[in-house]
Amino acid sequence: MSMFKVVKSLMVMCALVNLPAHAGVYGLGKPISEHAVAAWNIDINPAGDGLPSGSGSVAQGQPIYAAKCASCHGAKGEGKPADVLVGGIGSLKNDKPLKTVGSFWPYAAPIYDFIYRAMPYNEPQSLSATEVYAVTAYLLFLNGIVPAETTLDAKSLPLVQMPNRNGFVSDVRPDVVNMPCLKCY
Template sequence: MRKSEALALALLLACSATQAQVYGLGRPATPAAIAAWDIDVAPDGAGLPNGRGSVTAGQAVYAAQCAACHGAQGEGKPADALVGGQGTLATPKPIKTIGSFWPHATTVFDFIRRAMPYQAPQSLSADEVYAVTAYLLHLNGIVPADAVLDATTLPQVRMPNRDGFIADARPDTASTPCVQCR
């Protein structure tokens, strides 16, 4: 969640807190409660936590936490493939993987951190997420086998399809409140 989104959420929750007093539901959101949900990472790396992880460490974490769904080498089955697909995006059957489709390495980290492993999202430490990200980028030929990623090095990784997306300057919302605070 970006800072502007956190502010919007805080305002919404403040409005809700007013309603909660009327109906006796909920409780005011504390800064600590909001911070616990503010874990998104922007494409430029804003929001990356402290920590670091190597390709070697990532291989072990991947084997323990990811291979059952994504295959021993990220080939997929039963879940999506994470490796391969380079050169297929302009074909009738594109294969969208980390190495062929994703525009930013930081969003790989963000997705793993928030949503994986499937059976226990957000259970990996920052070091484990950096390590799995490094391993997957290595399997896709994007970083070398001795790569170590952290909040400084991860945003510097240039993804093969980085220029395959068009920026959209429109905001996610019109920022118009749907509820009036009393």
């Protein structure tokens, strides 16, 4: 290695040493702790990772649903103007399938994720953990998936078996073969 190259390498190393505390190449952005991210860390996966403490029951959910959800989703989840939430179990092979929380969603815990992050439409991220558990329980009850006396929490919600749990398959496209004929008689 020439002296020039050695000096150059040393210069690069010195430059790196002078970068801010984190490991990056460019030293841009600030380190942040997971604790500081907590308010934004709202995703909940099928295993229920991320579910907060607290609990809510079907009985608690009924009035919350009536007050905050029914105006868009119907008194019993029948929809209009927004999505139908209830029914359709067993309809997915039909000519007119009905895709709802009950008939289509594969996992229960992500229901909590979506209600908290995006609902009510005009006031997302406003419901307490109790309210979200309760509305989730009420929706699952309306769909006949849990009994009326159910209370859900971080432990029990991920264990709820959804009817369409095994209804999803991987993408096998390209699934069609067309021929690039110029005369296709």
